[in-house]
Amino acid sequence: DQQVKQNSPSLSVQEGRISILNCDYTNSMFDYFLWYKKYPAEGPTFLISISSIKDKNEDGRFTVFLNKSAKHLSLHIVPSQPGDSAVYFCAASAPLYNQGGKLIFGQGTELSVKP
């Protein structure tokens, strides 16, 4: 079941530069998308989300872009900081009236921000 895919298992960027993490999905029923950050031995931490009726959502250094026609979303982190080094998961949800809100996760991308 590959409904949500993150094709890059890892990404390395320099501190201060932009980090771009990508995610693709196949299920047209998804109407909400979330990004989670995960450190080793911890649970996923909610970072930012976007509804399918929008194409951009911004929160401080983090911006998520959604391209519905391409079934693609991306997370931009600007500027990247060493503390951003973690695994980033993309997740998707069908409408809440359908299937109770379970999240379907991608495989994750490990971001390493080098000083």
Add this chain to the structure above:
Amino acid sequence: EPEVTQTPSHQVTQMGQEVILRCVPISNHLYFYWYRQILGQKVEFLVSFYNNEISEKSEIFDDQFSVERPDGSNFTLKIRSTKLEDSAMYFCASRRTGLAYEQYFGPGTRLTVT
């Protein structure tokens, strides 16, 4: 800031034994979830729970698994007869009602079946 808590952080059990993983969701949340992550794999949905009943379960969540909200604060996952392949991180999550999609996760319980 309210958070989801889970106990124990690490559970080691022998194959065939029963385990109970415990979670305390955020107090004003009404939707509860269990997910698991096998080492090196993606986070997988197991079950969702609302209004004291299962609202959805995955194909992983077979008859060996059960969930319960025994009181107003705890949410438990029981595995009746553990298998080696049940070894994983188990995450509890909770969500507010209404149109809030965001789920908040606990730190996880690492289950090791030997």
